[in-house]
Amino acid sequence: MKTHLHTSHQGLLLSLILCLLLDSTVAAQQSPRVSETKPSDSSSEAGRDSDAKQERRVVRIIGDTKLDVRQWPLIGKPDAKYVFVEMFDYTCPHCRDLHHELDTVLKNFGDDLAVITLQVPLNATCNVQVGSTESQHRDACEIANLAVTVWRLEPRKYHEYHDWLFKPAQARTSADARKRAIEIVGEERMEKMLATGVPQKFIASHVKLYAKAGAGSIPKILFPNITLVGNVGSDRLAATIEQQLKTP
Numbered sequence: 001m002k003t004h005l006h007t008s009h010q011g012l013l014l015s016l017i018l019c020l021l022l023d024s025t026v027a028a029q030q031s032p033r034v035s036e037t038k039p040s041d042s043s044s045e046a047g048r049d050s051d052a053k054q055e056r057r058v059v060r061i062i063g064d065t066k067l068d069v070r071q072w073p074l075i076g077k078p079d080a081k082y083v084f085v086e087m088f089d090y091t092c093p094h095c096r097d098l099h100h101e102l103d104t105v106l107k108n109f110g111d112d113l114a115v116i117t118l119q120v121p122l123n124a125t126c127n128v129q130v131g132s133t134e135s136q137h138r139d140a141c142e143i144a145n146l147a148v149t150v151w152r153l154e155p156r157k158y159h160e161y162h163d164w165l166f167k168p169a170q171a172r173t174s175a176d177a178r179k180r181a182i183e184i185v186g187e188e189r190m191e192k193m194l195a196t197g198v199p200q201k202f203i204a205s206h207v208k209l210y211a212k213a214g215a216g217s218i219p220k221i222l223f224p225n226i227t228l229v230g231n232v233g234s235d236r237l238a239a240t241i242e243q244q245l246k247t248p
Helices: 001-027 094-113 140-153 155-166 174-185 187-195 198-213 234-245
Strands: 058-061 063-068 081-090 113-119 221-224 225-228
Touching: 058 081, 081 094, 081 198, 081 234, 094 155, 094 234, 113 140, 113 198, 140 155, 140 174, 140 187, 140 198, 155 174, 174 187, 174 225, 187 198, 225 234
Parallel strands: 081 113
Antiparallel strands: 058 063, 081 221, 221 225
C-alpha cells in the first residue's frame, strides 16, 4: 500500500512538472524576444517555413539591445547584408513621408537591405509614452495590431499590406485596414490571432523599445550607434546605412 501511494505521488508530481514545462514553452513562443540569443520558434499557425531552423541573425540597437531578425516584423530577407530598425505609426504623416523615401532606398539596395518594422502607435490606449491622443491617431492601435496579425499569419504578404497602409495621402481607417486584412488572412484566422493577445504583446514590446530609444518624435531609424529622427531623405539614409552597417 505504501509503495502504491509513493508511485501515485511520483506520477502526480511528474504530470505537474510536464504541465509547467508546456505552459512555459507556449508562453515563450507567443512573445517577442529582446536581448536574447537562445533559439526560439515564434511561428504562429502559418507562414514561417523553416525560418526558425535556419541560422539566427541578431541586430544591435540602442546600446546593448539585440533583436533577432526572424522574430520581429520584417520587410526584406532575414539574411540581407544590411538590416536596420524603424519605429513608426501608420497614422503619422511624417512616417508616411519617410515610408516613401524608404521605398526608394529598398528598391536601390534590393535584397541587400531589410528593415525590422516596429509599429509604435501614437495613441495612449496602447502606448503609455503618449500623454494624450490626437484625433488623427484614434485608430492607430487597432491598425498596428492588424499589421502584426498579417505578419504573423502571412509573412510573405506583410510587405504588401504595410505598403497599402501607407499608400494614400491620408491615413487608412481601422475599418478599411480590417477589411483589407480579412482579404489577406481570412476573418476567422484574423479574429483568432487577435484573441490570443499576441499582436498586442508585440505592440507593447515595441513601445518599451520606443521608451528605451528616448520616446518623443517618430519616425525613428535605429542603427547600432546612432538614431535618426524624422524624414531624413533617401540620400542621407542610404549613406548612413552603408556607414553604420558596412561589413569589414
